[in-house]
Amino acid sequence: MKKIGFLSFGHWNPSPQSGTRSASDALLQSIELSVAAEELGADGAYFRVHHFARQLASPFPLLAAVGARTSRIEIGTAVIDMRYENPLYMVEDAGAADLIAGGRLQLGISRGSPEQVIDGWRYFGYVPQDGQTDADMARTNAEVLLEALKGQGFAQPNPQPMFPNPPGLLRLEPHSEGLRDRIWWGSATAGTAIWAAKMGMNLQSSTLVFDESGKPFHVQQAEQIRAYKQAWKQAGHARTPRVSISRSIFALVNDMDRAYFGTGRPEQDQFGYIEPEVRAVFGRGYTGEPNTLIRELARDEAIAEADTLLLTVPNQLGVEYNAHVIESILTHIAPALGWR
Structure with a gap:
């Protein structure tokens, strides 16, 4: 069994051609798509976090709302940029959202990607220390x-508090038991994948990795996953780690699918520079008739290595169409590949 969920960037655009024209639309439609995905039998609803952009930015109100409207589906991020975060305040937000969801939060965090503004984290009041x-x-x-999520006390209590304290040092509240094991690190290199394993985090890998060998994207990604699993084993962690990857997959099963995505152009990896001196490879998408997709996806080494597959969705095409995109994969692709 492979867990299959969706990943939304939550784009919105006031253009008449967009089905998601405001921030309100993006948030409310994200909730409705999560409900629809759960009803279809999908396993996860994941959201990207970008600042200074017409996209989803503040994840915890959305995660809590999805948690209140659903009962089974995993709810996560891919990823929260930790350059912008107060980690202790984040523990409180995450704990509250996870308790509302009944322990279904799967938080993807990372260094983040190139942003809309230069050093945007500085506007949030965060600056690297000297030498960092x-x-x-x-x-x-x-x-x-990660340390604060363990739920251990670390703060000296006030001897004259407003309310009575439990004995000993105080921890952050609310504490959600088990959330520490549901933190994922978004990695783009073998080195950060190995670091994530040593830290006891699950691994998220997107549709982009740093080009470390010139090999095809799915091969480099699979090699990073194998390095992560080996490092996890060497670290001696007690639990089994999880690995997720993202893919753009569109099964052409009706005329609307063909109108939106049936270009007929061959799809291939793209190599280029996302930052000065940072060469990356962006993985190809998969678009085609179900039988064609089944053959092509069966050759994707990284999909074979991962236990969780996140389908990127074109959220501006609306909830109904995106639910159809998810259902098409669950119905026409997943069973044939043994994912279901």
Whole structure:
């Protein structure tokens, strides 16, 4: 069994051609799509976090709302940029959202991707310490988050508090038991994948990785996943780790699918620079008739290595159409590949 969910960036655009024209639309439709996905039998509703953009940005109100409207589906992020986060306040938000959802939160965190503004985290009041990079700051914040999620007391209580305290040092509240094991690190390199394993985090890998060998995207991604699993084993963690990957997959099963995505152009990996001196490879999408997709997806090494597949959805096409996109994969593709 492979868990299959969707990943939405929550784009919105006031254009008349968009089905998601405001931030309100993006948020409310995200909730409705999560409800629809659960009814279809999907396993996860995941959301990307981007700041200074017409996309989803503040995840915890949305995660809590989805948690209140659903009962089974996993609810997560892919990913929260830890350069922008106060990790202790994040523990409180995450704990509350996870309790509302009944322990279904799956939080993907990371250093993040290139943003809409230069050093956007500075506007949020965060600056790397001397000798640190912004990536170092993200990892440090992640370490603080992971430690606080254990639920151990660390703060000295006031001897004259407003309300009575339990004995000993105080922890952050509300505490959600088990959430520490449901933190994922979004990795783009073998090195950060190995670090995530050592830290005891699950692994998320998107449709982009840093180009470390020139090999096809799915091969490099699979190699990173194998390195992660080996590092996890060497670290001696007690539980079994989870690995998710993202893919753009569109099964052409009706005329609307063909009108939107049936271009007939061959799909292939793209190599390029996302930052100065940072060469990356962006993975190809998969579009075609179900039988064609089944053959092509069976050759994707990274999909074979992962236990969770997140389907990127074109959210501006509306809830009904995106529910159809998810249902098409669950119905026409997943059973033939042994994912269901």
